[in-house]
Amino acid sequence: MEDISILRDIIVIFTVSIGVVYVFQKIHLPSIAGFLVAGTLVGPYGLNLISDHDQVQVLAEVGVILLLFTIGLEFSLTQLKSSKSLFLIAGPAQVFGVLVLIMGGGLVFGLSMKSAIFWGMLLSLSSTAIVLKALAERRENDTLHGRSTIGILIFQDLAVVPMMLMTPFLSDNGAEGMGQILWALAQSLALVIAVVIAARVIVPKLLEHIVRTRSRELFLLTVIVLGLGTAGLTSLAGLSLALGAFIAGLLISESEYSHQALAEVLPFRDSFNSLFFVSIGMLMDPRVLLEHPFLILAMVVTIFIGKFVTGAGAALAAGVPVRSAVLSGVALAQVGEFAFILAQEGLKVGILYRETYNIFLAVSVLTMIVTPIVIQWSPKIARRTEAFQRLHQWFPGRITLRSESSKLKLKDHVIIVGYGLNGRNLSKVLGEFELPFVVLEIRGDVVQMELGTGVPIHYGDATSPTVLRQAQIEYAKVLVVSISDPFGARRIVQLARDLNSTVHIVVRTRYLKELEELQQLGANEIIPEEFETSIEISSLVLQTYKLPKQMIMEKAEQIRREGYALLRRGELPELAHHLRAGTLVDVEIETCRIEDDSPALGRSLGELSIRQRTGASVVALMRAGVTQSNPTNKSVLEVGDVLALLGTTDNLRRAIGLLGDPKSE
Numbered sequence: 316m317e318d319i320s321i322l323r324d325i326i327v328i329f330t331v332s333i334g335v336v337y338v339f340q341k342i343h344l345p346s347i348a349g350f351l352v353a354g355t356l357v358g359p360y361g362l363n364l365i366s367d368h369d370q371v372q373v374l375a376e377v378g379v380i381l382l383l384f385t386i387g388l389e390f391s392l393t394q395l396k397s398s399k400s401l402f403l404i405a406g407p408a409q410v411f412g413v414l415v416l417i418m419g420g421g422l423v424f425g426l427s428m429k430s431a432i433f434w435g436m437l438l439s440l441s442s443t444a445i446v447l448k449a450l451a452e453r454r455e456n457d458t459l460h461g462r463s464t465i466g467i468l469i470f471q472d473l474a475v476v477p478m479m480l481m482t483p484f485l486s487d488n489g490a491e492g493m494g495q496i497l498w499a500l501a502q503s504l505a506l507v508i509a510v511v512i513a514a515r516v517i518v519p520k521l522l523e524h525i526v527r528t529r530s531r532e533l534f535l536l537t538v539i540v541l542g543l544g545t546a547g548l549t550s551l552a553g554l555s556l557a558l559g560a561f562i563a564g565l566l567i568s569e570s571e572y573s574h575q576a577l578a579e580v581l582p583f584r585d586s587f588n589s590l591f592f593v594s595i596g597m598l599m600d601p602r603v604l605l606e607h608p609f610l611i612l613a614m615v616v617t618i619f620i621g622k623f624v625t626g627a628g629a630a631l632a633a634g635v636p637v638r639s640a641v642l643s644g645v646a647l648a649q650v651g652e653f654a655f656i657l658a659q660e661g662l663k664v665g666i667l668y669r670e671t672y673n674i675f676l677a678v679s680v681l682t683m684i685v686t687p688i689v690i691q692w693s694p695k696i697a698r699r700t701e702a703f704q705r706l707h708q709w710f711p712g713r714i715t716l717r718s719e720s721s722k723l724k725l726k727d728h729v730i731i732v733g734y735g736l737n738g739r740n741l742s743k744v745l746g747e748f749e750l751p752f753v754v755l756e757i758r759g760d761v762v763q764m765e766l767g768t769g770v771p772i773h774y775g776d777a778t779s780p781t782v783l784r785q786a787q788i789e790y791a792k793v794l795v796v797s798i799s800d801p802f803g804a805r806r807i808v809q810l811a812r813d814l815n816s817t818v819h820i821v822v823r824t825r826y827l828k829e830l831e832e833l834q835q836l837g838a839n840e841i842i843p844e845e846f847e848t849s850i851e852i853s854s855l856v857l858q859t860y861k862l863p864k865q866m867i868m869e870k871a872e873q874i875r876r877e878g879y880a881l882l883r884r885g886e887l888p889e890l891a892h893h894l895r896a897g898t899l900v901d902v903e904i905e906t907c908r909i910e911d912d913s914p915a916l917g918r919s920l921g922e923l924s925i926r927q928r929t930g931a932s933v934v935a936l937m938r939a940g941v942t943q944s945n946p947t948n949k950s951v952l953e954v955g956d957v958l959a960l961l962g963t964t965d966n967l968r969r970a971i972g973l974l975g976d977p978k979s980e
Contacts, residue, residue, distance in 0.1 A: 324365045328593050329586075331357050331364075336589075345445050347652070348684040350589045354596020365597065380560040384542045388564035401463050405633035406470025409647065412625035413439035429485040433666050436478045437658060437675065438618060441626075442651035443468050445683055449646070449690050458800035459757055460639035463630045464646045475653045476561075479660055486664040518566055535579045541567060595655050599676040607674060614678045615685070622648040634759050636776040638697045638803075645693040649682035694802045725751055726790045732777040732807060733798035734761055734770075737823055741795060742770060753786050757798075778806045780814060788814045796822045801829055805836055812837030849941065850874055874942060904934070905967045907974050909956040915974045921948030923973070931962035931970035 332353040339349035357364040414435035421431030446464060455461040518541070525537045542563040549559030604611060627644030635643065658675055661667040667675065728751035731738045738754060745752045754772040756762050762774045775782035777796075788794070794811050796804050801824065808820055821840040822833055830841050850871050857867045909916055915923055926932050936946040937957040943950075952958075960970050 325590075327357055327364050328353070328590065332589060332593055343687070344684055345448065345687050346589075347442070347445055347592050348680065350592035351596035351599070351680045351683070354593035355599050355601055356596075357593075358597030358599070360600040360602065361597075380543075380546060384546070384560040384564045388568050401466030401630075401633050401635075402470050405463060405629040405635070406467045406474075408629035408632045409467050409625050410439045410471060410474055412629060413622060416621050416625065430666060433482065433485050433661055436481075437654045437661070438622070438650060440471050440475065440651040440654045440657070441468060441622070441647040442649050442683060442686070443472060444652055445649065445686055446646050449687055453690070453801075455800065455802075458639070458798075458803065459635060460630075460642035460646070460800075463633065463635050463639060463643040466633075467626065467629060467643070467647060471651070472653065475657065478657055482657065482660045482666065483664050486661075486666050522567075531579070538567060538579060592652070595676070596680070598672075599680065600673045603670075603673045603677045611674065611677050611681070614674075615681050618650065618678065618682060619648045619685075619689070636757055638776055638778055639757070641697040642693050645689055645696060646686075648689065649686040650679040654679060694806070725753065725787045727792040728752055728787065728790070729793045729795060730755065730783075730786050730788060730791050732794070732796045734758075734765070734772060735797060735799070737797040738795075741797070755782060755786055778803050778810070780810050783807075783810055783814055788818065791815060791818050793819045793821065796820070798823075799825070801825070805829075805832060808833060808836045808838050905960050905971070907958050907960060907971050909952045909954060909958070909974065911954050913952075913975055915952050916954060917951065919949055919951045920946060923952075925960075925970055925973065929962070929969035929973055930966035931960045933958050934961045935959035 332350055335353040335356065336346045336349035339346060339352075355361050359365070414432070417435035417438055418428070418431040421434055422428070426434070446468060450461050450464065522534075522537065525534050528534075542560060545563035545566060546559035549562060623644040625644075626647035627640045630640035630643040631637065655676075658667060658672060662669070662672050729741075729745055731741055731752060731754045734742070734754050734756040738756075742752060742754060752771065754765075754770060755775045755777045756765075756772055757774070757776050759774055762772055765772045773786070775785065777783060777786075777798075788811055794807075794815075796807050798804055798807075804822055804824065808822060811818055811820055819840070820838045821842070822838045823842050823844065824830065824833060825844045830843060833841050853874065854867050854871050857870065858864075920933060933946060934944065935958070936943045936950055937959070938953065938955070958974065960967055962970065
């Protein structure tokens with residue numbers, strides 16, 4: 316019967332979670348917050364569908380283990396190489412900044428030193444899960460503020476380890492002193508060294524033998540045993556299961572089979588991670604919100620302001636420009652899921668009481684719910700910081716525009732924003748043709764490396780009008796924006812168009828959905844990587860069928876010409892079809908655009924019955940630059956769609972009338 320009870324509880328948890336998370340997704344709130352609310356509903360303080368507190372604790376412990384195992388599996392020590400300055404400077408600055416603020420405030424309000432330190436550790440942690448998901452959805456992982464935020468989050472994740480080790484010694488019963496803390500840290504360090512050795516020597520060989528069996532089941536079981544076994548060993552050594560789970564994931568992540576291991580574990584990760592957040596929500600008492608509304612509201616506001624200031628300040632200290640630092644500060648302004656783990660540990664050892672623990676949970680959940688909304692506003696917040704761009708000169712590691720930049724006497728030149736692969740190639744071409752150009756780059760290390768090469772590169776954030784003026788935007792002929800920050804690119808286009816109404820603006824973007832807004836802001840030419848990738852894929856597929864190279868090139872050029880004609884100017888494409896060459900003299904091909912007043916708008920091709928009613932055939936449907944041949948009858952027409960019609964002159968005339976003339980209905 317006990318097993319049936321556990322099964323019933325899990326079914327209840329996931330059933331309620333489905334409904335709550337669905338509603339949260341519809342109103343654009345994070346799923347993690349939905350799981351927390353679902354836990355509150357089914358828990359002992361809600362509908363009391365699950366009232367066994369011991370069982371709740373077991374579910375929470377399992378969720379913690381699986382959460383940290385998957386995070387460790389995705390984490391790699393090699394990630395630190397690309398953001399080591401952010402990790403070594405911004406990460407410690409953010410954590411210690413919050414610690415100092417909370418300790419100072421706590422002592423003012425009468426907390427003991429140990430309690431103030433513990434609260435500082437709790438509130439210094441941000442939500443890795445929520446922030447990484449928000450960055451991914453906004454495609455900002457590769458931006459400067461995205462890398463800054465991720466570097467700080469990595470440091471926070473690792474800082475949880477010494478924080479958990481220190482927690483028992485911060486309780487009233489843990490007065491043994493710093494010696495035991497140092498001994499525990501030494502044990503952890505020895506364990507980490509052992510794990511690194513195992514990751515480099517033992518685990519790859521073991522997984523290599525397992526992979527040779529070509530048994531997916533055996534590989535999955537091995538990964539699970541490595542994870543749970545390592546967690547068990549760390550528990551026997553006196554460390555927490557959660558820490559062991561993280562180390563286990565880290566151990567596997569350093570092998571060459573880490574990607575496959577993550578793919579195998581991935582189906583379990585989301586389910587059990589959600590179980591962890593639900594179990595946390597089950598422990599929260601909603602009555603706390605009613606009993607202490609002003610206290611909780613004050614804490615939420617204080618935490619957001621304090622963590623924003625420390626996060627942005629830490630990024631500035633690492634050499635990040637003001638705008639990117641502000642965006643990082645906003646992203647880090649909530650309380651994270653690791654704080655729940657730390658809070659549970661504090662509850663066990665007596666640092667937190669049940670009432671303060673419930674207040675902490677309420678505050679944490681509210682900060683998590685508000686975070687995605689605030690992140691959406693962050694570009695507007697960052698825009699208001701342009702007056703403070705000169706602050707970057709006060710921090711170490713800064714590289715400003717060179718003094719001669721103010722003396723630049725350029726005219727009809729090209730301004731290149733971003734010195735990545737695209738910027739480098741363009742500058743090389745312009746140099747070969749002896750055309751004047753200047754490069755603006757926000758990464759100080761890149762500017763330092765290129766200063767002695769003769770490239771006219773300057774440090775500067777092009778989202779600032781001052782920087783664009785120093786690059787002589789008023790006299791520039793072309794502006795090329797080749798950065799990976801979509802919001803920054805839009806801001807640059809808007810500023811450049813305001814400062815120079817005649818400059819020709821070329822923008823690199825990743826996705827087709829960004830085209831319309833960039834056009835409205837003033838971009839002349841937009842190069843969507845998604846569209847170019849689709850052309851390259853089509854060409855590679857045709858090559859495998861041994862088609863003539865010239866034919867493949869012509870087809871690629873046709874798609875590119877048709878697509879860009881639609882994307883840039885909204886013109887109807889002139890199809891380069893062999894029928895136009897007279898292969899079939901009795902038929903023609905014509906295109907018809909679906910406008911917003913078309914009677915065919917919102918109807919499927921099957922409903923329209925074009926062939927039966929007009930004699931013309933629909934041979935292709937072009938939407939957002941993508942050509943679909945032989946569209947199905949289920950295809951529903953949208954504004955801007957272009958249909959390629961095949962038939963006689965009379966057939967085409969009737970079909971175009973049916974599609975474009977409201978009176979034809």
